[in-house]
Amino acid sequence: MSETNRIPLSPTPRSTPKRAKERVRTDRADLDAVLDAGLVCHLGVLLGGSPVVIPTAYGRDGDMLYLHGSTGAGNMRAALAGDISVAVTLVDGIVYARSAMHFSMNYRSAVMHGRAAEVTDPDQRLHALKVMVEHSAPGAWERVRWPNKKELAATVVLALDLTEASVKMRTGGPKDDEADVVAGGVWAGVLPTRRVWDAPISSDDLEVGVEVPPEVLERAALSSAAI
């Protein structure tokens, strides 16, 4: 574990959850684990005075969360004009309780806040794009054609420092009222859920003889393991 992983979280009021405190994690390693396990984030920006939530890809490297978009996208301009909020959530189970209000979900979530910076240095931009490709498709960057000048010119890369973040996790069974447990007769428990990968589907226009890369096959083979 690197030094940065030892930094505690939640240094500001808005990144300090006030409710369900037993679910709050304050270890930086938990933040990294949630971000590394997620596929998409939900980016919140202020647009025309109102919040707008956008699902988008991301990548993490050390203390930096990277996002990207088209130079023509209003959302990207909005993301640079003020603070943003980014959430990554993984649902691990539905918690079936004995009473309606105790139904819940087991989950892992990270919510980050802050001012994103535009990454403008060419080397850093290429690095950020690599981090994002590798997040979605580990092992792919070295196999594929890298961004050319035209593609880079059309792309905005944002970096958000991970210092202002909160992590929440819920695990385990329902927390029913004692009276409902005593009354009995109602099933209670957890229905676990997870993401699996299916067999890769080669592109229709792929020439004969190009095999599915080992890292893709390996990822598909992880289907039986929880992520």
Added chain:
Amino acid sequence: MSETNRIPLSPTPRSTPKRAKERVRTDRADLDAVLDAGLVCHLGVLLGGSPVVIPTAYGRDGDMLYLHGSTGAGNMRAALAGDISVAVTLVDGIVYARSAMHFSMNYRSAVMHGRAAEVTDPDQRLHALKVMVEHSAPGAWERVRWPNKKELAATVVLALDLTEASVKMRTGGPKDDEADVVAGGVWAGVLPTRRVWDAPISSDDLEVGVEVPPEVLERAALSSAAI
């Protein structure tokens, strides 16, 4: 399909996507399908002048999206103080392209905007809570203890009309540049992914003789089917 399902979407500028227009769906039935397939939404509110994104449970009934939270939660107060944005996203696959900038995801997403209303009528509140429980745990409401006065007094129920919404979906393989296809030698395709349910885990404190309900067993058995 009900009459409401025939209403086209995207009646306002902010709910009309400007980019990747080939991914935009304008059929109301597509919105319903995305919302019904999701488990959590990401709620965007304005808090202290900045957007904050919160993962939370939801339910849909007809044209209404329901959310709930604690009366003590600042996020709930913020959600009632101005416009909100709510996104539901399902990731269906990673699109592996021949070039870095054409990597993508297959997904289904819905983004809604508007002013949420607090549901105050007792019958409507109960109905909204039923809709939310049934969304997370179909078939559970009739089996469990319903909310009591104390629980209801501690709960805020929000309703968001679904008239201002956009739906995007991406399906299919990579859309590589012709030159990269011609150059060849790089695998391209899709790695499909989906959510599965595992076997239910009964609560530690469940009394002997209470069986797992059929609808829970049935849901777990759906593991092999795409959702």
